[in-house]
Amino acid sequence: MTKFDATRVERARACMHATFPFGMEEEYFLVDAQTKLVAPDVSRGFFDAASAATGGRISQEFLQPQIEVKSSPHVNMADARSELRELRRIVSAVAAEHGLAILAAATHPTAIWGTALQTVKKRYDQVMHDLQMIGQRDLLCGLHVHVELPDPDERVDVMYRMLPYLPLLLSLSTSSPFWQGRRTGLKGYRLAAYDELPRSGVPELFRTREEFDAYVAALVGAGVIEDSSFIWWAIRPSLVNPTLELRAPDTCTLVEDSLAIAALYRTLARHLCVNRWRNADLDAVQRALVVENKWRAQRYGVNGTFVTNDGAVSVLEMLDRVIDDTKPDAAALDCAAELERCRAIAGSGTSADAQLAVFEAHGGDGAPRETAFRAVAEWISAATLQ
DSSP: OOHHHHHHHHHHHHHHHOOOOEEEEEEEEEEETTTOOBOSSOOHHHHHHHHHHHTSOEEEOSBTTEEEEEOOOBSOHHHHHHHHHHHHHHHHHHHHHTTEEEEOSSSOSSOOGGGOOBOOOHHHHHHHHHHTHHHHTOOOOBEEEEEEOOOHHHHHHHHHHHGGGHHHHHHTTOOBOBSSSSBOSOSBOHHHHHTTSTTEESOOOOOSHHHHHHHHHHHHHTTSOSSGGGOEESEEEOSSSSEEEEOOSBOOSSHHHHHHHHHHHHHHHHHHHHOTTTTTTOOHHHHHHHHHHHHHHHHHGGGSEEEETTEEEEHHHHHHHHHHHTHHHHHHHTOHHHHHHHHHHHHHOOHHHHHHHHHHHTTGGGSOHHHHHHHHHHHHHHHHTO
């Protein structure tokens, strides 16, 4: 056995006993409590009050009609569920005191991107200067899940081998069927807009930390970025925390959907750490299929199919395979129930499907759109606190 192989075996053994702590970040829209229209200019007083009420577990986002909540690290799904519900409840209550409400969805049904003001912050000023109109269009909300992987080499290795699962995780989260008062035809429009950003989308095939570090060093050395936090891929090693951060999913309207996706990602992280052979030989063809399947997840959500070397596979069939492969990992992390929730999402639909159903139930394109879109926003608002 080579020294390299011995190291991999040692890491796999260590993973068998690791708890894989995870944390979640959710972005929400801030809307007028009565009209449910996006609030383009939100007072500093609201953010100060929300920060105080949550113990600093919120942050302002790039554009003012958005807020992000940040959970603590957890090893127990029940604790994460309790905190996420608490955060939504607290922020909603503070918002109500300021004439606002929160909507957990990746796009607002009718928001016009040019009307939202940028949050005043040095980093955001720099980003807006760089991105220009693309930055103004970033009126989008996502779900980010961090899973602790203490070894920086392992974070890059698992990122590389996690790529084939990104479309599945995205498909289960889709909550952005509308954009600027129009039906987009996509279940997850958010990434169609977000991937206009540089350094976004599916990462390249970085097999080692040395390759990743060399890429970051080249960009920093050229003055293009300050650090790796300006890399906005669908998955990335965190600069601040010893975690691998999943960024592909849309913000989920239902808390249980957020938790299900977090549990699936956490389970996969453990599975890849324990089973070092899994996806160890990804090549340019496989990455190209990931990119195609990511598009199919955006377009069809859970109702589409994925491309594999053996032909087309439904989202539910792909999910069934993954759940079967990762049963020991789900058992070790005590999150089998959340993976079953993923099956329920694949069977009954995501927030995007529910939003479209509400839209049609209130007349759809055949009625005054204001009425149908108002009903969609009202549904998102109510479901956010379920």
